[in-house]
Structure formats: C-alpha cells, structure tokens
C-alpha cells in the first residue's frame with residue numbers, strides 16, 4: 001500500500017532522540033531547533049516523562065470517559081497551578097484542531113450565534129471550523145467554506161466592532177503570537193479592545209494557545225502577557241511533549257451539561273500522565289522562566305548577523321527574517337550542518353521552536369552554522 005503523500009519530506013530518518021538532539025541510523029546528531037513543530041517542550045525522552053509513561057502503561061493505558069479517571073483532575077489542578085486559571089474548567093481532547101473545534105462549538109452553543117471572526121494569516125488547524133477560521137484558501141475545501149468566517153487585520157478595532165454590531169458573531173479567535181502565520185502579534189491596545197468588545201457584543205473571545213502555550217513564550221500562555229480573561233483557551237502541542245493530547249480551558253460563566261462535548265480518546269490515562277510529566281518538569285527545571293534570558297541571548301546573537309533583517313517572537317517562539325526565501329537555507333542547515341529549523345507562511349522567515357531545555361551553547365552552534373551557510 002502507498003502512503004497518501006501529503007507531506008514533502010526531508011531526507012532524514014530519526015530513529016532515536018535525546019533532549020535537544022535527534023539521531024539517525026548512522027548516529028548522525030541533529031540539533032532540533034524545531035521541536036517537531038513546537039511539540040517537544042521538556043526535551044526528547046526526558047527521564048521523568050519516560051518513567052511516568054512506562055509506569056502508567058503497565059497499569060492501565062486507556063479507558064473511555066465513562067469511568068472515574070483521577071488523573072484528569074490531577075492534570076486540571078496542575079494546569080490551574082501553572083496558569084493561575086484556577087476557576088476555569090478543563091475539557092480534554094487529542095489535538096490542536098480538535099481543541100479549536102470544541103472551543104468554537106462551545107462559543108456557538110453559549111451565544112446561540114454562528115459567525116466567527118478570525119485574523120489575517122491565522123492558522124487554527126485543518127478540521128471543519130478550525131480550517132475555515134484559517135486564512136489559507138488552499139486548504140479550505142468547499143465543505144469547510146460553508147462555515148461563516150470573516151477575516152480581519154489585527155489592530156483594527158473599528159472594523160472589529162463593525163462586524164460585532166451585526167449581532168451574529170459567536171467567537172473572536174486569535175493567536176497572541178501567530179505560529180504558522182509568521183510570529184506577528186496584535187498590539188496590546190487591540191488585545192484589550194478585543195476583550196472589551198466581545199463582552200459588549202456577547203461574543204466569546206478564544207485564545208488559541210495550541211502552539212504558544214505551556215510556557216514557550218515566557219508566560220504560561222502567550223496571551224497572559226496581558227491581563228485579559230478569554231472565554232476559552234485552547235492548548236495542545238507542548239502539552240504532551242509528543243504524546244497526542246489537547247484541551248480547552250473554559251471560563252466559569254460557561255456551564256457544562258452532560259453530552260455537550262465528548263470524545264473517545266481524550267483524557268485517557270497515558271495522555272494525562274504525559275502532560276502531568278511535562279508540568280512536573282516545567283516546574284522543577286524552571287523552564288518557562290529560563291525562556292526569557294534565552295530569548296535575549298538569541299536576539300543579541302541574531303543582531304550580529306547583517307543578513308538578518310528582523311528578529312521576531314518571544315521566549316522560545318522566535319523567528320529570523322531575511323530579504324530572500326529561506327527554503328534553500330533551511331535545507332543547507334539540515335543536510336550540511338545537521339540543524340532542524342521551522343518555516344512559516346512568510347517564506348523569508350526561519351522559525352526557531354526548540355525544546356525548552358535548549359541552552360545558550362546550542363544557539364552558539366546554530367549561529368556559527370548559519371554564518372557559514374550564508375557565505
């Protein structure tokens with residue numbers, strides 16, 4: 001049987017991984033500054049993560065949501081402690097797109113409305129409403145286009161209020177730092193305007209933290225740079241360090257009822273343990289706190305390379321922009337210097353999304369390689 005070929009693949013075949021490195025069958029060491037797309041938060045094969053997963057696997061790996069699973073409450077308490085969102089409620093699912101889908105659905109149930117406001121260059125996933133709220137017509141099938149979505153530019157609160165005044169908007173969904181879109185951020189003023197306008201016009205504000213959440217940007221969620229209270233927060237990637245898990249945090253005003261949301265696999269024992277392990281390590285190794293000084297270090301080094309026109313992002317969600325397309329440069333970094341980096345819909349931008357255990361000397365290696373590759 002052939003694979004359904006939807007991914008252009010690099011000629012690299014990792015067979016094992018440790019911390020910020022992955023290794024192929026010849027034991028070639030690759031520096032992973034991509035984290036499998038911001039997924040590896042506490043480093044590959046972290047011993048605490050392996051331990052909790054192995055122990056859990058031998059006890060019970062899965063049972064459906066028809067039984068008591070205290071690990072879900074343990075995870076909810078840990079997320080509450082890290083995010084300080086103690087009075088929010090946790091619903092668990094399996095991926096980023098599924099988290100978005102549930103967040104949008106909940107907003108629609110809660111407001112009894114159905115139009116979504118999303119932003120230019122947004123990426124929210126590939127399922128029904130998530131892909132419709134994604135600003136990329138190429139991945140929107142006619143089926144997805146049935147969803148009512150309006151795309152607005154960031155920072156235009158007049159345009160936002162004009163749309164909200166029409167009275168049919170259930171949700172305004174935003175990324176505090178755009179991931180796939182290329183690390184653009186709304187202004188502080190606009191973030192507060194979104195919160196206030198959503199309240200005024202009975203729409204739910206959804207913070208999409210699928211990529212930026214779980215400590216990557218220096219605050220637990222990237223939107224927490226501001227003092228706002230979104231109705232729903234979505235999360236996934238860094239949450240499980242590679243184990244598929246996603247979730248939404250729901251504000252106290254939105255009440256649950258039996259059957260409102262549901263999933264077979266979401267919140268299973270193994271997934272909960274994976275995320276509990278991530279939160280244990282984040283706390284013990286103070287990884288979130290360390291992102292700030294690593295960001296400064298990276299930005300100082302980047303400023304010394306004249307070909308870099310702009311440095312974007314915060315914490316360990318960073319980007320360097322050139323005045324040329326970077327796909328060949330990224331290939332060179334992989335094949336000649338054995339360094340993984342990320343791309344984005346901005347073709348001139350290299351994204352840096354390393355495990356949060358990355359250290360300054362890893363950035364030294366990267367910049368040394370980059371300087372050579374740019375010659």
Ligand SMILES: Cc1ncc(COP(=O)(O)O)c(C=O)c1O
Nearest residue numbers: 095096097123124125179210211
């Ligand atoms: C901000 C954001 N939201 C949602 C998603 C979708 O997540 P998943 O690929 O797990 O469905 C992504 C994936 O890149 C993302 O970056």
